[in-house]
Amino acid sequence: MSSTSSKTPFWLGFRDAAPFVLVVAPFAMVFGVIATEAGLSIAETMVFTISVFAGAAQLTSLQLLQENAPAVIALVSGLAVNLRMAMYSASLTPHLGAAPLWKRALISYLTVDQSYALSVAKFDERTDWDLPRKTAYFFGTCSPILPVWVSMTLIGALIGERIPPEAALDFAVPIAFLAIIGPMLRTPAHLVTALVASLGSVLFTWVPYNMGVIIAASIAMMAGAQAELELTKRGLFK
Amino acid sequence: MIERPELWVVIALLAFGSFLLRFAFLGFVGNRELPAWLLRHLRYTAVAVLPALIAPMILWPSGTDGAFDLPRFAAAMVTLAAGLYWRNVLVAITLGATTLYLGLYLAG
Numbered sequence: 001m002s003s004t005s006s007k008t009p010f011w012l013g014f015r016d017a018a019p020f021v022l023v024v025a026p027f028a029m030v031f032g033v034i035a036t037e038a039g040l041s042i043a044e045t046m047v048f049t050i051s052v053f054a055g056a057a058q059l060t061s062l063q064l065l066q067e068n069a070p071a072v073i074a075l076v077s078g079l080a081v082n083l084r085m086a087m088y089s090a091s092l093t094p095h096l097g098a099a100p101l102w103k104r105a106l107i108s109y110l111t112v113d114q115s116y117a118l119s120v121a122k123f124d125e126r127t128d129w130d131l132p133r134k135t136a137y138f139f140g141t142c143s144p145i146l147p148v149w150v151s152m153t154l155i156g157a158l159i160g161e162r163i164p165p166e167a168a169l170d171f172a173v174p175i176a177f178l179a180i181i182g183p184m185l186r187t188p189a190h191l192v193t194a195l196v197a198s199l200g201s202v203l204f205t206w207v208p209y210n211m212g213v214i215i216a217a218s219i220a221m222m223a224g225a226q227a228e229l230e231l232t233k234r235g236l237f238k
Numbered sequence: 239m240i241e242r243p244e245l246w247v248v249i250a251l252l253a254f255g256s257f258l259l260r261f262a263f264l265g266f267v268g269n270r271e272l273p274a275w276l277l278r279h280l281r282y283t284a285v286a287v288l289p290a291l292i293a294p295m296i297l298w299p300s301g302t303d304g305a306f307d308l309p310r311f312a313a314a315m316v317t318l319a320a321g322l323y324w325r326n327v328l329v330a331i332t333l334g335a336t337t338l339y340l341g342l343y344l345a346g
Binding site: 022026038044048056061063074077079081082086088090092101105107108109111170173177179180184189194195196197198201212216217224225228 | 239248261262277280283287292297299301314322325330338342
C-alpha cells in the first residue's frame, strides 16, 4: 500500500475529529486542575493522563481516592467506567482485527469515545474501504485528540493552584459527567439504567468504602439489559 | 491527602487495566462473535457508573461540606436537560457552568 492511497482517509479522519477538540480540551483542563487540587505533582498528573488516556475513568478514580476510599474501590470504579471500551474493542474488531499486532496494540491505546464513534460510523458508510484505509482513518481521528488532551491537562495542572474557591471547582466533575450522560440517553433502556443507578447510589451511600457506587451501577446495568430485552420483545427497541 | 504508594498503584493498574479492556477483543478475540448477553450488559456500563458516581455529589456537594445547595442543584439539572435536548456535550457544559455561576452570584 503506497502512502498516497492511505493519506486521504488519514486527513479525512483528522478533519472529522477536529471539532471534538472543543469537547476534549475543557475536560482535559478540568482533570489537570482537579489533580493539582488533590495534591498531585505535575509529573504525577501527566503520567496519569498519558498512561490511562480516559478522562471519565481518571476523574472517577481520583475523586474516590480524594474521598479516602480504599485504592481497590478507586481502581475498580475507574475500570468499571472504562468497561465500555471493551464494547468499543469488540465492535472495532471486525474492521481492524486483521491488522498486525503492534498496530492493534496502538489502536487499543488510542480507543476513546471520539475515535471509536467516528470510525465505526465511517466504516459502516465506506464499505469499499480496505484495512489500510480504515486503519489510516482511525489514526487520523486520534491525531487532533491526543496532543490536545495531553497539552490541556498540563495547562490545567499549571494553573490549578491559582484557581480561587469561589470557582466552585468541586462541581466541575458532576457538570462534566452530566454533560456526557445527557447525549448518552438515546433509548428508554439507557434512561432506565441512569435512573436506577442514581437512585441506587443515593440509597446505598451508607455502604462503607464507597461500595454503593459499584453496587448501584451493577444493578443498573442489569436493569438496562433487562429493559432492552423487554423492549425488543415488544418491537420497541431500535 | 492521597497516600503516595496508593496513588501510583492505582495509576499503574488503571492504565494497565484500561489497556487490557481496549485490547480485549481487538487483540485476543480476533474475528470471533461475542455472546449477545455480554454485549447487552457492556452497552449500559458507562450510563450506569457515571450517574451512580455523581448522584450523591449533586445532592450533597463537597464544596458546601455536604449541605444541599440550590445553585449547584439547578446547574446540574440544566446541564442534564441541555445535554438531553441538544445532544451536545459542549452546549451542556456551557449552560451548566453559566447556571452555576449565576446561581452562586444571586445567592451571594
